[in-house]
Amino acid sequence: MDPVEALREIAFWLERSRDEAPRIAAFRRAADVIAYSTPEQLADLEEAGWMALPDIGSEPAAIIRECAGSVPLYLLYLRGSAEPIGLGGTELLEALRGDLHTHSDWSDGRCEIREMMYRAAALGHEYCAITDHSPRLTVANGLSSEQLLTQLNVVAELNVELAPFRVLTGIEVDILDDGSLDQDDDLLADLDIVVASVHTHLDTDRATTTKRMLQAVKSPHVDVLGHCTGRLVEGTRGPRPESKFDAERVFEACREYGTAVEINSRPERRDPPGRLIDLALNSGCLFSIDTDAHTTGQLAWQGYACERAAERGVEPSDVINTLPVAELLEWTGAPIRR
Incomplete structure (x- = not known):
């Protein structure tokens, strides 16, 4: 071997x-x-x-x-x-066709894009998005516009190599303090998947954080609201409490503007907590079940989130990454690529 x-x-x-x-x-x-x-x-x-x-x-x-x-x-x-992960969410896990939030060594991941995507394909995914961080998040080596454009060329080459598996272009764009997005609008419009997340000033007051998140989820470029509370429940960085925001208003905006709420698979996040999954579901939101993987092994963690989602009554029809790639990209409004 x-x-x-x-x-x-x-x-x-x-x-x-x-x-x-x-x-x-x-x-x-x-x-x-x-x-x-x-x-x-x-x-x-x-x-x-x-x-x-x-x-x-x-x-x-x-x-x-x-x-x-x-x-x-x-x-x-x-x-x-190897033990199965997330036995309580098996039906939901089997319905997933891909992962819409992953990182590579271009930002704060520990594996090359090629290794990440080969492993995603080996796990049975039909598609996987590479969503490295945006530039303001310097602690995570966020990508400049120029670096992201270079990465898009790498993805295009990989798509030839890995077809019919599809590597989706993407970003985890930082939601800035005023609710604007940390990347050029024209570049965001050219991506397949945009995950928007709050990473800084998580302890800001409820009204300010709510306004910040509302502006982001209303953006026509944003497809997924990432790890919405920012909490950490275990691990070397945690614990960290949930940020304070009006979840009812934010989830209503997600429903109205077509932004999926992420159910993050990372064991140290378990974000959103169960009560907020219930609220988002009752608000009519769609979900994206993602790993937020920073290594290949973490790509296998979707079962953790599937189990939590299934416990709250989330069905495959509620989850955007159960869609075939063409339908998913129609939903996100991604540009047509030949």
């Missing part, structure tokens, strides 16, 4: 199961060393038994050596022992 493929698949399974980050990083680092070494460097590594501290430790080295003859036993173990 190709050692780069083996190491990255091991990282995928460990990420999927929420294993320790340093261990995952060790497999990814070793995969990168092998992937980007020259033939001469690979010959030297092989002579050294594939150990090259600090970049390739003993465990990845053993995996690389085992790839010479077969699929590594540890990889076979990980494949065979």
Whole structure:
């Protein structure tokens, strides 16, 4: 087996199961060393038994050596022992055709776009959007307009390579303090999917935050309202309380202006909380069930959100990413691409 493929698949399974980050990083680092070494460097590594501290430790080295003859036993173990995610939402999960909120190493993700999209296709998705951050979110290496335009060319090339799987162009655009969007309108209009999220000043008063969110969801460019409360319920960054806003008014605007409410799959977010899923559903909103994945393993987390959504009575017909790609892009008003 190709050692780069083996190491990255091991990282995928460990990420999927929420294993320790340093261990995952060790497999990814070793995969990168092998992937980007020259033939001469690979010959030297092989002579050294594939150990090259600090970049390739003993465990990845053993995996690389085992790839010479077969699929590594540890990889076979990980494949065979993986537990299902979100059994309570199986019907909804099976109805999903894609994922509309993911990140790559162009912003704050940890995997290349190509690796992310190959894994999305392997998971059975028909499409997947790459939605890296917008420029004002410097902590997440947000993309300038020029960088985003360059990324669109990368996506176009991948769509030729991966067809009929479809990589959707997109962005997670920051909702600025005044409710405007952190990217040029003309560029937003040219994207397949626009997820709009609040990332800053989450502790602002209720009236100000409500006004900010209302202006964003009314934008003709915005398709999805991302992780609407901004809360964190666990993890290294949390906990963080929900932002205060008039959810009834915001969800009514989402219904009126055709903006889906995201049900975010990340375990540390669980956003929106159950009572707000109920409110959005009763308000007549549509939903988008997304992973907000920053690594390939996190692409397998949609089951977490599906289980939460199913508990609240969300049906496949309520979720935009159960639509075939042509119908989805008609719904978002994306430009026709040949």
